[in-house]
Amino acid sequence: MIEFDDVHASYEATLPILKGVSFTIRDGEFVAFVGTNGAGKSTTMRLVNGLLKPDAGQVLIDGVPTTELRTSELARRVGFLFQNPDSQICCNTVREELLFGFKALGQAGPEADERVDAIIEEFGFDADDDPFLLNRGARQLLALASIVVLAPPVVVLDEPTTGLDYRECAKVMDIVRRIHERGTTVIMVCHDMEVVADYATRCIVMSDGTVVDDAPTFDVLRNRDTLERASLVPPQIVDLSFELARDMPQLAETAVARANTVDEMLAAVAEEARTTQDVERSVCA
Numbered sequence: 279m280i281e282f283d284d285v286h287a288s289y290e291a292t293l294p295i296l297k298g299v300s301f302t303i304r305d306g307e308f309v310a311f312v313g314t315n316g317a318g319k320s321t322t323m324r325l326v327n328g329l330l331k332p333d334a335g336q337v338l339i340d341g342v343p344t345t346e347l348r349t350s351e352l353a354r355r356v357g358f359l360f361q362n363p364d365s366q367i368c369c370n371t372v373r374e375e376l377l378f379g380f381k382a383l384g385q386a387g388p389e390a391d392e393r394v395d396a397i398i399e400e401f402g403f404d405a406d407d408d409p410f411l412l413n414r415g416a417r418q419l420l421a422l423a424s425i426v427v428l429a430p431p432v433v434v435l436d437e438p439t440t441g442l443d444y445r446e447c448a449k450v451m452d453i454v455r456r457i458h459e460r461g462t463t464v465i466m467v468c469h470d471m472e473v474v475a476d477y478a479t480r481c482i483v484m485s486d487g488t489v490v491d492d493a494p495t496f497d498v499l500r501n502r503d504t505l506e507r508a509s510l511v512p513p514q515i516v517d518l519s520f521e522l523a524r525d526m527p528q529l530a531e532t533a534v535a536r537a538n539t540v541d542e543m544l545a546a547v548a549e550e551a552r553t554t555q556d557v558e559r560s561v562c563a
């Protein structure tokens with residue numbers, strides 16, 4: 279469990295960045311942090327993995343303040359994927375890269391070798407490839423794999439899909455979904471509301487160093503005040519449902535106006551078409 283209790287944080291004493299942030303993330307959740315540029319999302323992530331310590335308030339991992347956890351202990355509990363995979367990659371082959379974390383934690387050995395082999399197979403890597411010669415999407419996958427291989431209970435992803443094309447994005451996010459289904463807590467900073475809608479079950483919205491909304495994903499993405507306050511663009515289906523309800527008031531109270539996904543929209547439109555046909559038939563009879 280991760281708890282922020284009235285956390286204040288800054289990089290320079292005179293310039294507060296986080297101004298009293300509180301939330302609790304329970305084990306196994308998939309939480310997205312969203313909001314405008316400079317809202318404090320990445321700073322919040324740096325506090326989760328202990329790279330930054332609070333000026334006031336507490337960040338607790340499983341009940342222990344990060345100020346009392348050694349760096350190696352924090353690294354065992356929280357895996358961190360940086361925005362840019364090149365900040366993370368440092369070895370000459372894929373295999374060495376995947377073993378690097380075990381070596382840093384003093385856990386190299388046969389068990390680590392086995393885990394690395396399994397990950398190479400799962401991700402479809404070539405063990406001898408030079409990481410720096412891989413394309414952007416493959417480097418991002420390798421950076422993710424180097425965290426997944428250590429099996430931390432919590433994974434923090436800072437904009438994991440930035441700079442990836444649609445296929446690369448789907449590949450990275452499918453792996454993220456898989457580790458979440460295996461029980462990993464996932465905390466993700468993301469600007470792409472389509473990705474947020476597809477994967478996260480809860481959204482924490484930040485603006486100017488504070489939390490302005492914290493709710494199930496679609497409650498956030500359908501909340502016009504929140505969308506406006508944090509300059510968020512809702513996913514296309516949500517936007518379509520808003521527009522249909524606005525332009526055709528007869529739909530405002532129907533499932534069309536509440537559809538969050540393509541499947542929900544299809545079902546709602548089919549239901550409306552059936553109802554309209556039934557009315558027409560009864561009028562003609």
Ligand SMILES: Nc1ncnc2c1ncn2[C@@H]1O[C@H](COP(=O)(O)OP(=O)(O)OP(=O)(O)O)[C@@H](O)[C@H]1O
Binds near residue numbers: 289314316321322
């Ligand atoms: N290393 C740093 N030193 C000084 N100021 C920083 C540093 N990193 C971030 N900041 C400042 O802290 C504020 C919050 O930045 P942060 O990166 O946490 O926001 P964000 O919500 O993640 O934004 P973005 O979506 O653009 O990544 C910004 O004003 C930023 O300029």
